[in-house]
Amino acid sequence: MDAVLQLLVKLVPNSVDLAALGMLVLFLPLFIFFTMQAKSGKRFALREIPAFTRIRRLVSQSVESGQPIHVGLGSGRLGSESTAEAAMSLTVFDYVARHVAACDQDILGTTAEPTILASAQGILCTARKKAGFPESYAPTDLAFYGPEALAYAAGAAGALHGRPHLANILVGRFGSEGLWLAEATSSRVSAQVGGTSAAEGAALLWASMDEAIVGEEVYAAGAYLHRPSHLGSLATQDIMRIVAILAILVGIAMTSLGYW
Amino acid sequence: MIVCPACGHRTPEGAELCEACGRSLANFVYRVCPSCGALNSAQHVFCHRCFAELTLAEGEEPIPESTFVRPYTPPIVTLEEEVTTQAVHREAKAQASETGALPTSEALPGQTPSEAELGPRAAAPISEEQAVAPSMEGEMGETPASTEEALPPLEAAESPEVLGGGPVGAAGVETPAVQVAPPDETQALTPEAAANPLEGLDDLLPFEPAVTLPHRPSQHVSAAPSTTEDYEAELFQQVAVERAPLQEGAQVVLPRTAQGLPQIGRTILYILVLLAGVLPLFTWGQMSSFVQPRESVLALVRTIEELPSGAEVLLSFDYSPTYAGELDPLALAVVRHLARRSVRMVVMSTKPEGIGLAEAIYRTITEESPDYRYGEHYVLLGYLPGQEAGLRSLNTALGDAFKIDYLQKRPLGELSATSGLATLKDFDQIIVLSDDSLTVQRWVEQVQAQSDIPFHALVTSAVEPLLVPYQRSGQLLSLIPAASGAVEYELAGSVKPSALFRSDAYAAFFVLLLVVALVTNALYARRGKRGS
Amino acid sequence: MRRFLPIAVAIICGLWVLADFFVSHPLIDSVGAKLLEGVMILAAFALFAGILNLLGFHARRISKDQKDWGYRLVLMVALGGTLIAGIVLPGSGALSWIFGYMYYPLQSTMAALLAFFVVSAAYRAFRLRNGEALIMLITSLVVLLAQLPFSNRISPYLPLLRKWILDVPVTAGTRGIILGTALGTITTSLRILLAVDHPYAQD
Numbered sequence: 001m002d003a004v005l006q007l008l009v010k011l012v013p014n015s016v017d018l019a020a021l022g023m024l025v026l027f028l029p030l031f032i033f034f035t036m037q038a039k040s041g042k043r044f045a046l047r048e049i050p051a052f053t054r055i056r057r058l059v060s061q062s063v064e065s066g067q068p069i070h071v072g073l074g075s076g077r078l079g080s081e082s083t084a085e086a087a088m089s090l091t092v093f094d095y096v097a098r099h100v101a102a103c104d105q106d107i108l109g110t111t112a113e114p115t116i117l118a119s120a121q122g123i124l125c126t127a128r129k130k131a132g133f134p135e136s137y138a139p140t141d142l143a144f145y146g147p148e149a150l151a152y153a154a155g156a157a158g159a160l161h162g163r164p165h166l167a168n169i170l171v172g173r174f175g176s177e178g179l180w181l182a183e184a185t186s187s188r189v190s191a192q193v194g195g196t197s198a199a200e201g202a203a204l205l206w207a208s209m210d211e212a213i214v215g216e217e218v219y220a221a222g223a224y225l226h227r228p229s230h231l232g233s234l235a236t237q238d239i240m241r242i243v244a245i246l247a248i249l250v251g252i253a254m255t256s257l258g259y260w
Numbered sequence: 261m262i263v264c265p266a267c268g269h270r271t272p273e274g275a276e277l278c279e280a281c282g283r284s285l286a287n288f289v290y291r292v293c294p295s296c297g298a299l300n301s302a303q304h305v306f307c308h309r310c311f312a313e314l315t316l317a318e319g320e321e322p323i324p325e326s327t328f329v330r331p332y333t334p335p336i337v338t339l340e341e342e343v344t345t346q347a348v349h350r351e352a353k354a355q356a357s358e359t360g361a362l363p364t365s366e367a368l369p370g371q372t373p374s375e376a377e378l379g380p381r382a383a384a385p386i387s388e389e390q391a392v393a394p395s396m397e398g399e400m401g402e403t404p405a406s407t408e409e410a411l412p413p414l415e416a417a418e419s420p421e422v423l424g425g426g427p428v429g430a431a432g433v434e435t436p437a438v439q440v441a442p443p444d445e446t447q448a449l450t451p452e453a454a455a456n457p458l459e460g461l462d463d464l465l466p467f468e469p470a471v472t473l474p475h476r477p478s479q480h481v482s483a484a485p486s487t488t489e490d491y492e493a494e495l496f497q498q499v500a501v502e503r504a505p506l507q508e509g510a511q512v513v514l515p516r517t518a519q520g521l522p523q524i525g526r527t528i529l530y531i532l533v534l535l536a537g538v539l540p541l542f543t544w545g546q547m548s549s550f551v552q553p554r555e556s557v558l559a560l561v562r563t564i565e566e567l568p569s570g571a572e573v574l575l576s577f578d579y580s581p582t583y584a585g586e587l588d589p590l591a592l593a594v595v596r597h598l599a600r601r602s603v604r605m606v607v608m609s610t611k612p613e614g615i616g617l618a619e620a621i622y623r624t625i626t627e628e629s630p631d632y633r634y635g636e637h638y639v640l641l642g643y644l645p646g647q648e649a650g651l652r653s654l655n656t657a658l659g660d661a662f663k664i665d666y667l668q669k670r671p672l673g674e675l676s677a678t679s680g681l682a683t684l685k686d687f688d689q690i691i692v693l694s695d696d697s698l699t700v701q702r703w704v705e706q707v708q709a710q711s712d713i714p715f716h717a718l719v720t721s722a723v724e725p726l727l728v729p730y731q732r733s734g735q736l737l738s739l740i741p742a743a744s745g746a747v748e749y750e751l752a753g754s755v756k757p758s759a760l761f762r763s764d765a766y767a768a769f770f771v772l773l774l775v776v777a778l779v780t781n782a783l784y785a786r787r788g789k790r791g792s
Numbered sequence: 793m794r795r796f797l798p799i800a801v802a803i804i805c806g807l808w809v810l811a812d813f814f815v816s817h818p819l820i821d822s823v824g825a826k827l828l829e830g831v832m833i834l835a836a837f838a839l840f841a842g843i844l845n846l847l848g849f850h851a852r853r854i855s856k857d858q859k860d861w862g863y864r865l866v867l868m869v870a871l872g873g874t875l876i877a878g879i880v881l882p883g884s885g886a887l888s889w890i891f892g893y894m895y896y897p898l899q900s901t902m903a904a905l906l907a908f909f910v911v912s913a914a915y916r917a918f919r920l921r922n923g924e925a926l927i928m929l930i931t932s933l934v935v936l937l938a939q940l941p942f943s944n945r946i947s948p949y950l951p952l953l954r955k956w957i958l959d960v961p962v963t964a965g966t967r968g969i970i971l972g973t974a975l976g977t978i979t980t981s982l983r984i985l986l987a988v989d990h991p992y993a994q995d
Contacts, residue, residue, distance in 0.1 A: 027978060077835070081698065088980065091989070099495070102495060140849050144843075144846050144849075162858070179906065183909035187523070199697070215969040215972055216969065216975065220976075230989070233988075237979050529911050532911075583903060613891070616891045728962070729963055744939065767941050770936050770939050780915050780918045
């Protein structure tokens with residue numbers, strides 16, 4: 001045991017990194033366990049998030065009415081601190097794309113980040129092929145405006161100008177450009193749903209959306225929409241949140257009592 | 261089951277007499293399909309509805325195949341034949357119209373106009389004698405291929421009682437022009453009649469082979485669906501069937517127009533915002549007399565006042581032109597103060613556009629104070645790429661991150677403002693101007709935590725609340741929001757005032773927001789009262 | 793194989809970079825550093841692909857003679873002009889001129905429009921729909937009043953109240969969101985690392 005600890009300290013000299021490694025070691029088995037449970041079909045109790053219910057309804061309406069939906073993927077970048085948020089915006093786009101492609105309807109996707117653009121194009125192309133309408137895929141269904149945030153907002157607002165769209169779905173990393181885009185296009189769409197986990201943009205989007213996704217609810221998008229495998233990671237998050245709360249309470253108690 | 265032609269009772273196959281009325285079933289007309297119960301003609305071998313094989317009685321021989329109606333196969337007509345035929349027809353038409361004969365293209369009695377148009381099969385125009393509704397008998401008799409005897413004259417059939425009884429045509433029922441005798445089992449139809457009773461009629465659609473040929477559904481092969489099929493089936497189900505929300509009755513979704521601002525309201529608000537913006541033109545900073553500088557501002561002013569002449573300060577302009585309107589006045593106030601104290605400034609940026617903004621600020625300073633020279637009092641290092649990695653490289657040596665300066669492209673050792681600067685520890689203060697909380701966090705984590713140099717953050721008002729924890733922990737000595745911070749700094753630092761008039765615009769804007777909050781709820785309450 | 797290969801590469805590279813973060817070993821550090829450099833190179837190429845997408849998007853609409861083709865032409869001319877100024881004429885003042893007289897005013901204008909949009913968003917946000925909205929409204933009113941230059945004339949407690957609101961509830965809420973975001977980031981990253989979720993693979 002001493003030898004193992006010594007090896008560990010030798011390999012991971014930084015104590016902060018060691019603590020982070022410990023947390024990851026705690027995270028991993030829970031994650032694997034709950035993901036396997038989710039894949040085996042176990043049902044998880046989820047509270048309703050009105051924004052995701054609304055997204056499902058909007059997609060159904062879009063398919064019925066033929067009016068396209070605009071999905072704003074934001075300015076999150078794959079390979080930065082906003083990678084996870086960018087991945088979630090792609091998950092939401094995947095959901096919308098699969099449904100509209102199944103009925104050969106149109107969709108508009110915009111992004112301020114070129115790394116997301118390539119992934120989103122792949123997602124849309126795959127969706128069209130699987131639906132049996134490969135000829136319906138057009139790379140121009142996805143537009144890149146940016147990387148400057150407000151330039152992206154202006155470009156996306158211009159893209160919505162040509163044709164009435166059913167809804168704006170803005171999920172990803174957004175700052176003030178989310179508010180800009182939502183307010184500038186509010187008269188051209190019937191509904192606006194979205195959110196971001198970035199604290200600066202969350203409040204602004206909350207004020208301008210019909211149904212807002214606040215903070216970490218963004219990371220639940222996959223579980224609520226169409227990926228049962230995401231339920232496992234959602235359960236893991238909940239468990240770890242409880243652990244963090246308990247740790248905070250223990251820390252408060254110990255500090256107040258003078259032990260720490 | 262055989263249907264009795266007299267009473268309509270259904271008797272099992274093989275019976276000679278009807279169970280109900282006792283009459284002979286020899287000339288029965290209809291047979292019931294044992295599978296679906298449909299009435300089928302006695303001629304049929306397969307049910308016309310479900311194509312099941314109709315049960316034959318023991319000893320009963322199936323109707324010969326020659327009596328089956330064969331599918332009609334039109335003769336193959338080549339393109340040249342068709343063109344020739346149409347040309348001949350056109351000539352005949354023209355001749356007929358010249359001679360005044362009945363144009364063959366007009367609809368004849370009983371014929372539709374489309375039937376009047378001669379198709380590719382018509383080889384000759386129809387004369388007046390022939391231009392009558394053809395009878396079956398006539399057609400059959402005149403068929404070119406006919407070499408057999410014509411059918412015997414047809415007698416009136418006796419319709420079953422279920423249809424009203426009596427011979428067809430009796431009791432006022434209009435007799436059709438053609439009467440068809442019930443088929444005699446012992447007498448087979450002539451081959452010609454069996455082959456194509458409608459032969460010779462023009463412009464008829466061919467019989468579809470599927471009408472006469474029995475259709476058998478393919479053998480159902482059940483197989484477990486693949487994962488993809490399963491997913492696609494679920495996808496279709498989700499599209500087709502709308503899921504009910506968990507609290508369906510609890511949600512009341514107002515139509516969008518009720519929630520949003522009407523266009524006239526939006527216009528009024530925008531005009532008020534514009535007026536708030538231009539107010540300083542008329543008030544010229546009256547509100548600045550009420551401004552009280554906050555503790556953070558006073559702390560920074562005190563710190564700079566205590567710096568000795570010739571001290572080194574690192575400034576990082578980490579904001580984009582989007583927020584330059586908010587941060588530039590505060591940046592100008594701080595730089596003016598530092599210049600007045602004769603502090604050397606080393607300027608950099610972790611955003612590409614930040615260094616351009618810094619250049620504009622220092623151009624203003626040098627225009628105000630010509631003694632303030634580049635290279636001697638301040639140096640622009642340029643853009644530092646790599647975010648965390650770039651900031652980490654600052655910790656090791658300044659020369660690792662920047663080899664030459666931004667404007668004159670000279671080594672740092674040749675400039676008096678940067679000569680003698682080896683690492684970050686040689687700086688007395690670090691001031692970061694940012695529009696983004698993540699940038700300040702990176703600075704705190706990568707630089708301040710490693711070098712323990714006094715650190716100040718000048719940020720936009722939206723970002724200030726997110727960095728309060730760092731200020732409370734002591735990692736940030738000053739955290740100043742730029743919107744009101746510029747006015748407060750100019751007052752506290754006795755710096756040349758250029759932002760004081762903004763306080764009027766801010767005050768007007770905040771008052772407008774307060775009014776909007778009150779008016780919104782007043783209108784909402786009024787709409788609620790009307791609704792109830 | 794077509795599906796397996798990108799997933800395998802992603803898993804191996806992801807786990808190696810993760811190991812590089814924790815473990816200090818020459819081989820792991822060197823390969824991890826190279827992988828991170830590769831990310832920067834890929835991002836640069838992605839930007840290039842994005843520019844081509846942008847040009848193709850607008851060029852197609854110009855060629856179809858759509859009604860706003862003029863604005864699209866201006867965009868493409870501006871893009872080309874800035875590229876030429878930056879690449880071909882780096883030392884000249886052309887890039888500085890473009891930055892100072894075009895980029896800076898345009899960005900500032902866009903940001904100025906935010907003031908209008910904030911007010912129209914506030915119209916909806918300040919509505920008293922439920923208890924949460926009431927708390928939000930009271931907090932916003934207090935902070936807005938405290939922001940006024942003459943707030944200490946209204947009440948000397950207003951600046952203190954504002955400070956307390958920023959120090960305690962706002963900080964607590966922000967920390968909660970940051971904690972949740974961190975947990976979400978970890979689980980999302982684990983999902984991609986362990987190939988539970990692979991948006992990059994076309995399946």
